[in-house]
Structure formats: C-alpha cells, structure tokens
Amino acid sequence: MISSLFRNHDYLRLFTAQVSALFGTGLTTVALGLLAYDLAGGNAAAVLGTALTIKMVVYVTVAPIVAAYADRFPRRLFLVSLNVIRAAIVLALPFIDQIWQIYVLIAVLQTASAAFTPTYQAVIPDILPDEREYTRALSAAQLAATMETLLSPMLAAAALAVISFHWLFVGTAIGFAISAILVITTRIPNAGTATEGSFRERISAGMRIFAATPRLRGLLGLNLVVAAAGSVIMVNTVNYVRDTLGGTQSGVAMLLAANGFGTMLVALSLPRVLDRAGARPVMLAGAATLIAGLGSAIALSLANTGDWRWSAAIATWALVGAGTAAILTPTGQVLRRSSQPADRPALFAAQFSLSHLAWLITYPIAGWLTTAAGFTTTWVTLAVLAGLGFVAALRMWPRHDPEVISHLHEVGTIDPARLLDAVRVDDRFYRHTHAYVIDADHRRWPAPQRRQLETAAA
Numbered sequence: 288m289i290s291s292l293f294r295n296h297d298y299l300r301l302f303t304a305q306v307s308a309l310f311g312t313g314l315t316t317v318a319l320g321l322l323a324y325d326l327a328g329g330n331a332a333a334v335l336g337t338a339l340t341i342k343m344v345v346y347v348t349v350a351p352i353v354a355a356y357a358d359r360f361p362r363r364l365f366l367v368s369l370n371v372i373r374a375a376i377v378l379a380l381p382f383i384d385q386i387w388q389i390y391v392l393i394a395v396l397q398t399a400s401a402a403f404t405p406t407y408q409a410v411i412p413d414i415l416p417d418e419r420e421y422t423r424a425l426s427a428a429q430l431a432a433t434m435e436t437l438l439s440p441m442l443a444a445a446a447l448a449v450i451s452f453h454w455l456f457v458g459t460a461i462g463f464a465i466s467a468i469l470v471i472t473t474r475i476p477n478a479g480t481a482t483e484g485s486f487r488e489r490i491s492a493g494m495r496i497f498a499a500t501p502r503l504r505g506l507l508g509l510n511l512v513v514a515a516a517g518s519v520i521m522v523n524t525v526n527y528v529r530d531t532l533g534g535t536q537s538g539v540a541m542l543l544a545a546n547g548f549g550t551m552l553v554a555l556s557l558p559r560v561l562d563r564a565g566a567r568p569v570m571l572a573g574a575a576t577l578i579a580g581l582g583s584a585i586a587l588s589l590a591n592t593g594d595w596r597w598s599a600a601i602a603t604w605a606l607v608g609a610g611t612a613a614i615l616t617p618t619g620q621v622l623r624r625s626s627q628p629a630d631r632p633a634l635f636a637a638q639f640s641l642s643h644l645a646w647l648i649t650y651p652i653a654g655w656l657t658t659a660a661g662f663t664t665t666w667v668t669l670a671v672l673a674g675l676g677f678v679a680a681l682r683m684w685p686r687h688d689p690e691v692i693s694h695l696h697e698v699g700t701i702d703p704a705r706l707l708d709a710v711r712v713d714d715r716f717y718r719h720t721h722a723y724v725i726d727a728d729h730r731r732w733p734a735p736q737r738r739q740l741e742t743a744a745a
C-alpha cells in the first residue's frame with residue numbers, strides 16, 4: 288500500500304526530509320536533557336519544563352500565524368531556510384554555559400520547527416492530489432513519528448557509550464542538513480492564490496467540528512491523559528535516572544528507549560486489534576494503561592533503595608509508551624471518521640493546537656513542581672489530571688457510537704439533492720440515514736432516535 292506512495296519521487300524525497308528532521312529533533316530531546324543536567328543538576332527538571340513550555344507556547348502561537356502567511360513565500364526556499372536555521376541553532380547548543388541561553392536558542396529552534404510543520408503539511412496535498420494517497424501519507428507520517436520515539440533514544444544510547452552528549456547535537460545538525468538538501472531537490476509547487484480560507488477560519492472550522500462531535504470531545508480528555516503521562520517521560524527522566532537511580536547518560540537514553548519500545552510494539556500490533564474492536568475501547572484502554580503507568584511511577588518514587596527499581600522503571604517507562612501509542616495510533620482514523628474530506632486539514636490542525644494546549648498545562652507542572660516538591664507530589668498531581676481526562680473521555684464519548692445515523696432535516700434547510708433518499712416524516716421534517724459527520728448541512732449531533740421525534744412533534 289505505502290510502497291505505491293513512494294513511487295512518487297517528490298513525495299519520497301519530502302518524506303525522507305521529514306524523517307531526517309524528526310530524527311534530528313529526537314536526538315535533540317535526549318541531548319537537551321543531558322545538557323540541562325550538566326548546567327542545572329538537580330534543577331534540570333525545572334529547566335526542561337521551562338524549555339518545553341516555551342516550545343509549546345511557540346507551537347500554539349507561531350504555527351497558526353506562519354500557516355496563515357506561509358503561502359506568500361516561495362515554499363521550497365522557506366522550508367530549506369528553516370532547516371538551515373535549525374541546523375545552525377543546534378550546532379550552537381553544545382557551546383552554551385548559561386541556562387537562559389538554552390531558553391533563547393530553544394525559542395528560535397522551535398519557532399523554526401513550528402513554521403516548518405504546517406508548511407510541510409500544506410505541501411503534501413499539492414504533491415499528492417489523490418485523496419487516498421494523501422490519507423496514506425498521513426499514516427506514513429504518523430508511523431515515522433512513532434518509530435522515531437524508539438530509534439532516536441536507542442541511537443543516542445549507543446552513541447553515548449562512546450562519545451559525550453555534545454556530539455549528539457552534531458548528529459542532529461546533520462539530520463537537518465540532509466533534510467534541507469532533500470527539500471532543495473524536490474519539486475514543490477508554490478501555493479495557489481486561491482487557498483481555502485485563512486488559517487484562523489480553518490482552525491475555527493476544525494474547533495466547531497470538535498465541539499459538536501461527541502467522540503472528539505472524548506479525544507480532548509484523552510489528549511490530556513497523554514500529555515500528563517508523557518511529561519513525566521520528557522521532563523523527569525534525566526533527574527530520576529541521574530539523581531535517584533544514580534545512573535549514567537546512557538541510563539537516561541536507555542529509559543527513553545524503553546518508552547519508545549512500548550510505543551512501537553503497540554503501534555505495530557494495533558491495526559488488527561483496531562479493525563476488530565474499534566477505536567474507543569483501544570483508546571480508553573490506552574488511557575487506563577497510562578494511569579497505571581503513573582501509579583507505578585508514584586510507587587517507584589516512594590522507594591529509596593534497591594536495584595529492582597531499574598527493572599521496575601524500565602517496565603513503567605515502556606508501559607507509558609504502550610498507553611501513548613494506543614491513544615495516538617487511532618487518532619488519525621477517529622479524525623477522518625468525523626469529517627468530510629474538505630474539512631480534514633482544518634480538523635487535523637485543530638487537533639494539533641488542542642493537543643499542544645494539553646502539553647502546555649502538563650510540562651510546567653512536571654518541571655516546576657518537581658523542583659519545588661519532588662517526584663511523588665508532582666506525579667500524583669499529574670495522575671489526578673490524567674484521571675480527570677479519562678473520566679471526561681469515558682463520559683463524552685458514548686459507548687454506542689455508530690458511523691451511520693438516521694436523523695431529521697427540516698424542510699428547506701438543506702440542499703434537496705442531499706435528500707433524494709429521504710422520507711417525509713410530517714409537514715416539517717425529512718428523515719434519512721447516512722454516515723454522519725458535522726458539516727454545513729449537519730451542524731449539530733443528532734439526539735438519540737426517540738428524542739428526535741419528540742423534538743419534531745413539539
């Protein structure tokens with residue numbers, strides 16, 4: 288399936304460019320943690336929490352602005368420049384000796400990344416005009432991101448056995464440079480003048496669909512669960528390994544690799560389960576797994592000694608990876624099921640913003656609360672947040688969630704061409720049945736059958 292996609296050489300180059308940039312970013316994640324520990328020691332969590340919060344603020348603010356104006360620049364030049372900027376910033380990171388310098392460089396680095404992502408995403412449908420190929424490209428991108436979570440820390444762990452973490456930044460810069468070269472050799476059409484609405488219009492269209500679709504309201508809760516557990520991995524791993532377990536740099540990378548291993552194992556075995564069980568039970572099981580992982584981390588934080596903590600920590604980190612994959616892997620499918628093809632970019636953009644908003648809540652907690660109050664308090668707080676997200680998802684996303692729904696339309700409110708197979712109920716309403724998504728003709732989610740008729744009769 289995916290192989291036919293790669294016969295498109297422009298797409299293949301662009302995809303490889305994206306993968307190189309992903310690996311660059313992944314190595315930075317490991318190296319940045321170690322750099323923060325080098326400069327701040329026990330306060331590394333606060334530094335990482337702040338740096339990642341800056342990243343999320345940049346993502347939530349810069350990405351929409353860039354996306355709104357990106358079509359005014361020559362896109363290939365724009366993408367290449369962003370990769371060159373990222374490579375340069377990363378090469379500057381090993382020379383840092385003050386914490387504030389990390390924040391400045393991360394702000395610039397993530398601004399470039401935040402500008403890269405939406406521009407790259409907007410290019411793909413132009414290169415792959417066929418709807419099915421575009422959908423496959425979205426899955427391929429997700430798979431690449433999943434593999435990266437395992438492979439970058441493993442690569443980092445292997446590298447750290449022979450070199451110091453400063454060299455990881457060089458690896459990152461090489462990733463961005465390869466990415467830049469591949470983009471140069473790709474034919475990227477510049478954006479047409481007639482783009483469908485400004486980014487703000489598209490974002491608000493996506494948000495409307497989110498607010499009106501019960502299963503997407505559930506997804507909001509699940510985003511929070513993912514961010515709560517993921518923050519522990521991203522922000523707290525370095526201090527937990529170095530200070531509590533007394534481990535080395537390789538130990539940090541190893542725990543991150545365990546997390547990636549859990550992610551990949553579940554992501555690869557999930558498609559068959561998803562076909563049988565559907566997204567809801569899988570994603571809710573993922574959320575329960577993440578809460579169990581947080582519970583296990585809390586228990587670990589209460590233990591002061593013992594080598595068994597290493598194996599327990601590896602299992603816990605892998606458990607969190609597994610739960611994360613169980614929620615993230617089906618997300619694209621849930622978004623597709625909930626939108627007309629024309630609304631999909633808007634809906635994916637809305638999910639991008641909303642999921643980052645969740646990280647914006649949890650990163651500062653994982654960073655600053657750990658430094659002030661220790662692991663146990665922080666992880667209990669995050670577990671409570673995750674519990675709230677889980678309960679919200681459970682309540683908002685009804686168990687009975689059919690794709691095809693029989694519903695009413697008031698006479699004269701919808702294009703008659705869409706009512707060809709409809710049955711007249713009375714002088715005001717038509718009833719028909721089809722796969723239901725929120726769009727211009729279906730602005731609200733239909734109430735259950737009995738209530739529909741009561742409303743119609745009233």
Ligand SMILES: [Zn+2]
Nearest residue numbers: 694696719729
């Ligand atoms: Zn309808």
